[in-house]
Amino acid sequence: MTTKLIRPALVLFAALTLITGVLYPLAVTGVAQAAFPAQAAGSLVMRDGKAIGSTLIGQAFSDPKHFWGRPSATSPMAYNAGASGGSNQGPLNPALADAVKGRIEALRAADPGNTAPVPVDLVTASASGLDPHITPAAARYQAARVARVRGVSPDSVEQLIARNTEGVSMGWLGEPRVNVLALNLALDAKN
Structure with missing residues (x-):
């Protein structure tokens, strides 16, 4: 039973880490550099x-x-x-x-x-x-x-x-x- 809970928890942890720790910061940085290049730099x-x-x-x-x-x-x-x-x-x-x-x-x-x-x-x-x-x-x-x-x-x-x-x-x-x-x-x- 514990192994059934661990796998979804790890998958969710990895997905949220990818979304909030990599994809979102890259998107915000990209938009900032496109819209406000001097300020973003x-x-x-x-x-x-x-x-x-x-x-x-x-x-x-x-x-x-x-x-x-x-x-x-x-x-x-x-x-x-x-x-x-x-x-x-x-x-x-x-x-x-x-x-x-x-x-x-x-x-x-x-x-x-x-x-x-x-x-x-x-x-x-x-x-x-x-x-x-x-x-x-x-x-x-x-x-x-x-x-x-x-x-x-x-x-x-x-x-x-x-x-x-x-x-x-x-x-x-x-x-x-x-x-x-x-x-x-x-x-x-x-x-």
Whole structure:
């Protein structure tokens, strides 16, 4: 009696493994690559045939001549796509307060003349820890530093920010945002 039950169970196990573990993923991948080829390939940004980043995952920029993105809470390194997730530190957590204080000090040290309030997205990580965008306010906060270090006019940097500001999705979803990698590449191409 047990052998009569084992064989159908094994056949069903093998069939479901084939369907859900092989055929379905191949079909979804095929449709994604046909309908959205750039996104299915990771939305990679290529330069001279080499991938230099993705428009979907933030990168660590620390050079004062570049715009800096949101901090990343992933480990063991920043912007680790394999460890997506926030720090889960609440607003009353002293570790979060210390991290924010340190980030504010770093921003102030990089641009001592800037006395404007620091936008919150420059000192707090997103829920994924991988956010490639900052708010237009966060970009404008950094514009004077970037212009000064690059030796260009603040107006030209402001124009680049405006050109690289993405609107709300589908006309109503989300907020305007600036992709940090795209903005930095536009800056590098300009000078």
